[in-house]
Amino acid sequence: MELRKLLWCFALLFIGASIADIQTLHDIKDLKGIEFGHEYPRHGLLLLHWLARHVTINQAEDYLLHFDPVRQDYGFQHYENPQCTEEFGLPHWNDTLDREYYSLGSLSSEAVRTQLPPYVTQDYYNSLDNPNRDLDLIIVRVQKSSPTIADKVYITSIRGCDDDQNKTHEISSKLLRQVQALQKPVNILLTLLSDSWDPSITRSDDPRLALTKGEFRTHLQNVEKYLKGIFEQLDVRWLLSLAGYDVEARYDVHKQTWLCSTDEPAQHKESNLETTCEANIPVKIEVKSTPYGYARLTWSGIPNNIIEKDPIIVLFGSDTSTSLETFESLQRQTSGSADTFVVLKHGLHPRLVTYKFGSGRGFIGLHYTVYWRGPQFDAANRVIPTEISGYNASLQLYTKDGYACARLYIKNSFTNWKDEFYNSWVGFYASEQDPDHTYQHYQWVSNFEKVGEEDDDTKEYLVYQYQSSMSIGPWSPSSLSVF
Structure with a gap:
């Protein structure tokens, strides 16, 4: 018994030592001291922005995910430490601790890049020969029993086994809240001058409110001059500027892409090129x-x-x-x-x-x-499956060869789903305003075909799908009716 206790204490000390090797970033300004996503065409900071828009942080500092990583929503994949990075890898957890890791960001996978929004993937598509276009990942640590609840968020860079430096950092809930706060527009100059604070935003929530007027002017130039014609979302531009992204170098790439004139070479003025380098609308x-x-x-x-x-x-x-x-x-x-x-x-x-x-x-x-x-077309239009209320199942509309299709995700633990859905059918509609009885096409769930091997019941989700004879269109919603 004493030996078992000693071994358990040793295991805890080992885990604690692994965690100590990983620095926690508590503020957006802490992102300046690392290379994660800081120059073209790296996408790490854009991934961080995307994640902040898809989580809710509760009072217990847990992250409530607006997606299911086990279902591989948005291209999430189960993550394990590479064998060559044990020294700086994420801590290993005993199965009894109910934790596992999922990662997002490997744009070399079509399943990932097609599901993420264009602002995250545009530099990947437009930098074919750049070796830095697919280096960044975000990682969430979730509960095995409740995979839509995460307690840790990490960012890391993929450099291969020759890189012996620690490229992994933990992101605190405070930092993610700061990224979320950038979504809300605020007139910073008027706020600072009048000292009239918005009660819903505090200095600790919004990093812009901690800027001096000189710092604000610098970031405003970055946001308006260098990034406005590249990234449409204002909060994306603020995050890049505040995190120390190389905005001037990115602007130079932008000008080269669109043959924009510069202030120096006379030949540009002689050619009288009309440009939109200062335009408000990204391409x-x-x-x-x-x-x-x-x-x-x-x-x-x-x-x-x-x-x-x-x-x-x-x-x-x-x-x-x-x-x-x-x-x-x-x-x-x-x-x-x-x-x-x-x-x-x-x-x-x-x-x-x-x-x-x-x-x-x-x-x-x-x-x-x-x-x-441009971005590749995603068959599901980047819309993740919709949960079926009261059941461990979800439904997704997608297209194949121009036809409306439905995909049913059944959690492996939902063993009696065929009995529960025995009288269930999926209807396809021309408009989301159509009443339930005016469907254009329908199919019984029992006629859906299983994806993968018939005897493959080891996955967390079983997938069944059906292709209708109805053409997909801008408004072709589907619904599952259960009787």
Whole structure:
């Protein structure tokens, strides 16, 4: 018995030593002292912003997740320490402590990058040859019994086994609250001058309220001049500036991308390039849905000097594909949309290009210049499954080949789900305003097909899906009726 106690104490000391190696960051300004997500094209700070928008922090300082990492929402994956980083890795936990880790951020996985919003992934798509475009991860430690409750949040960088430095840091609840506070607009100058504090925001909540006027002017320049034409969300721009992101270098990349004139080279002035480097609208090209299940290309914020080159949007089957699906001219419009006859499917990738006939390297023909790569289309439109009230199950609408489909997630512990859902069916509707009895198409849950091996019951969730004969459209909601 004494030996067992001694071994248990030794295990606790080992865990404590591992935790001590990981520094906790308590304030946004603490992010300045690390390299996590601080320069183009790294996306770590953007991941941190995304996470802050998808958690609620309760009074016990636990994080209530607005998603289920076990279900792999948004591309979350089970995380284990790499074998070569034991010295600085996350602490190992005995199964009896009911903890496990899940990570998000590996954009090299299509399942991850297609589910995250464009502001997180845009630099990944547009920096193909940069080795730093996929280094950052966020990690949450959750309860095995309640995986939507996390008690720890970590950020880390993937450098491989040759990097012997500690790249992992814990993020405190206070820091995440500060990131959340940036979502609320506040007139800082008037607030500081009048000393009239908003009762819902305190100095400890909003890091902007702790700035001096000189510091505020510096950050305001970063937010308005350098980042406004790159990131649409104001709170994203504030986070990057306050965390020490290299905004000037990112602005230089922006200018190079769009052939923007600079203050120095005279040739730019002679060419009289009209630019939107100071514009309020970042460039967007995206794939949406027509009412009939085909791909609709949309664009906005295209610089005038690029418009003068008669650009087109070319659509590929994926971000790595070289097989062209279709192309559409922008018709010299800085914003607009065009419907195609390409069936809507997962992974479609739009690219903004210009082309000309000419010769080069012994080849005569069309020469393309790619200016911008938009986000890939996600079959579920980045919407995670909806919980079915009263059951350990959830339902997700997605599309395949332009048709409306439904995916049913059944928790493995819900063993009698077939009995419970024996008389249940899924209805497809043309509009979310349609009454329940006016469905366009339906299917019994018992006719859904299982995804994966028939005898594979080891996963936390079993997945069943169905493809209807109804075309997907901007409004094709589905619902599960249980009788």
